[in-house]
Structure formats: C-alpha cells, structure tokens
Amino acid sequence: MSKFQVDTQTLQQRAIGDRTTIATRHRPRIKNRFLLFFFIRCRFLQEYRSNRLQGIWASWKFGMDVKQKTQIFENLASFARKFIFGILSMAAIPNHIAFIMDGNRRYSKQHNLINGAGHRVGFSSLMSMLRYCYELGVKYVTIYAFSIENFKRSPEEVQSLMDLMEEKIEGLIKEESIVNQYGVRVYFIGNLKLLSKPVRLAAERAMDATAKNSKAVLSICIAYTSTDEILHAVEESCEEIWDKIKVLDDCGSGYGLIKLGNERNQEKNIIDVSDIERHMYMAVAPDPDIIIRTSG
Numbered sequence: 618m619s620k621f622q623v624d625t626q627t628l629q630q631r632a633i634g635d636r637t638t639i640a641t642r643h644r645p646r647i648k649n650r651f652l653l654f655f656f657i658r659c660r661f662l663q664e665y666r667s668n669r670l671q672g673i674w675a676s677w678k679f680g681m682d683v684k685q686k687t688q689i690f691e692n693l694a695s696f697a698r699k700f701i702f703g704i705l706s707m708a709a710i711p712n713h714i715a716f717i718m719d720g721n722r723r724y725s726k727q728h729n730l731i732n733g734a735g736h737r738v739g740f741s742s743l744m745s746m747l748r749y750c751y752e753l754g755v756k757y758v759t760i761y762a763f764s765i766e767n768f769k770r771s772p773e774e775v776q777s778l779m780d781l782m783e784e785k786i787e788g789l790i791k792e793e794s795i796v797n798q799y800g801v802r803v804y805f806i807g808n809l810k811l812l813s814k815p816v817r818l819a820a821e822r823a824m825d826a827t828a829k830n831s832k833a834v835l836s837i838c839i840a841y842t843s844t845d846e847i848l849h850a851v852e853e854s855c856e857e858i859w860d861k862i863k864v865l866d867d868c869g870s871g872y873g874l875i876k877l878g879n880e881r882n883q884e885k886n887i888i889d890v891s892d893i894e895r896h897m898y899m900a901v902a903p904d905p906d907i908i909i910r911t912s913g
C-alpha cells in the first residue's frame with residue numbers, strides 16, 4: 618500500500634474508536650444534564666404545586682403593591698436558593714458547622730447604630746445562616762453566643778444582652794419559628810446557673826419544647842468556656858465513680874475502690890477519657906467539621 622493510499626479498515630476502526638472515546642467522554646455529562654433537567658423540572662413542579670409560583674403569576678397579572686413585590690422577590694430568591702442548594706447537596710455536605718458570634722459591636726460602630734442594635738442585626742444574620750444550613754442538609758449547628766468571659770462587660774451591656782437572649786429564645790419556641798419549621802432540637806450548653814433567672818427558664822422551656830424534634834440539632838453555648846466545660850466533666854465523672862464506689866464498698870474499708878479498679882483492670886485510672894467525654898456538654902453533637910468566626 619502506497620503512503621497516499623487510504624487504509625479504510627484502519628480509518629474505520631479509528632473512527633469507531635474516536636466515536637467510542639467521545640461517547641464515553643460525554644456520557645457522564647449527558648447523564649448529568651439529564652439529572653439536572655429532571656431536578657429543575659421536579660423543583661418547578663414542587664414550587665408550582667405549593668402555590669407560590671401561581672401567586673407570583675396572579676400578582677403580575679392583577680397588579681401589586683410594594684409589599685407584594687417584596688414578597689415576590691423573596692419567593693424568587695428562596696426558589697433560586699433552594700435550587701442551588703439542591704444541586705450543592707448532591708455533593709458531600711458538612712455534618713456539623715459551628716459559628717462563633719463576634720463583631721456585632723464593631724458593626725454597630727461602623728454603621729452608627731444605637732447601642733445593642735448590632736447584636737440584633739447579628740442575631741438576624743444568624744437566623745438566615747441557620748436557614749441556609751438546614752436547607753443544605755447540615756444536621757448539627759453550634760452557636761457560641763456568650764462566654765463566661767463576656768460577663769465581665771459593663772453591667773448595662775450584660776443586662777441588654779440577657780434581655781435580647783430572653784426575647785430571642787422565647788421567639789425560638791413559637792410555632793412558626795425556624796426551629797419548628799425544620800424540626801430542630803435545641804440544647805443550651807454551658808454553666809446555665811450563671812444566667813439570669815428569666816434567661817435560664819426560657820432556655821429550659823426551649824429545650825423541653827423542642828425535645829421531640831429530631832431532624833437536626835442546634836446547640837447554643839451561653840455562659841460557656843471550654844475550660845469550664847472540662848472542669849464540669851471531670852467533676853461529674855468523679856461524682857459518678859464515687860457513687861459506684863459507695864455502692865460496692867459494703868464493708869467500708871476501701872473494697873469498692875479496689876473492686877472497681879480490678880474490674881476496669883487499671884487501678885490507677887479509675888476515670889478514663891471516655892468518662893470525661895460522656896460528661897462534656899458537647900456530647901450531644903459530634904466534633905464540628907467547620908468553625909466560622911464572624912467578623913474579621
């Protein structure tokens with residue numbers, strides 16, 4: 618065969634080979650496009666059936682005021698967000714995100730807001746973040762809201778923060794609250810005895826009211842520091858072991874301590890790491906995957 622003659626068989630094989638390569642290369646994309654199309658269609662039908670898009674259509678048709686327009690933009694934004702989150706949540710989503718609330722006073726100063734207004738803005742941003750987390754499918758969210766150190770702030774500021782917390786915790790219990798919308802169980806974490814009575818009672822009410830929610834978990838750390846948490850866990854572990862020793866110590870001559878030591882086969886370490894871990898306030902959630910400190 619001269620070098621100008623075409624070997625049709627080889628060309629055919631190459632062509633088939635190329636087509637196969639292209640088809641293989643494109644197959645996942647075609648599959649993804651199909652999935653995407655299917656997803657858009659499902660979300661559209663879901664939204665349409667939920668009457669939201671019908672409402673938007675009716676408003677455009679029959680004229681609307683500013684409030685209605687705002688509502689429409691909110692609905693569109695929520696639709697777009699859910700759509701984007703739907704795609705994002707096809708990939709791996711963090712199981713636990715923690716937020717350290719910070720920078721509210723600096724925000725307030727920068728924007729010339731009155732005292733305490735920065736904290737209110739901070740709280741409302743927090744609520745938006747919570748909504749996004751739950752829409753994305755994050756199961757555990759932790760908020761570091763108020764540390765034991767924060768009690769050293771001026772009495773007026775501490776009081777105003779306690780009032781804000783009481784008001785917002787009461788809001789969380791309401792039926793239409795984000796917590797009930799997404800089936801979130803709330804835990805208040807920290808040395809709650811240090812809180813003012815109204816805040817403590819509100820926190821206890823919120824924990825009781827959401828105890829049956831099981832879709833997600835929100836841990837709110839108030840009157841919390843990690844060193845206090847460790848101290849509390851050690852104290853609780855010691856008390857637990859001491860109660861066991863007292864039960865075993867029927868002859869009152871240290872028998873309980875020896876028996877427990879032998880049982881655990883570690884005479885020196887009557888208490889071990891797993892005991893401490895069990896008594897940590899944060900035992901209600903796994904370790905966070907991401908910790909976000911707001912402010913810069």
Ligand SMILES: CC(C)=CCC/C(C)=C/CC/C(C)=C/COP(=O)(O)OP(=O)(O)O
Nearest residue numbers: 718719720721722723736739762767782785
């Ligand atoms: C129920 C619930 C979760 C309530 C949360 C209420 C709330 C807004 C708490 C934040 C309080 C706080 C001490 C933030 C830290 O510093 P900073 O933001 O005061 O100020 P800085 O870092 O600018 O000094």
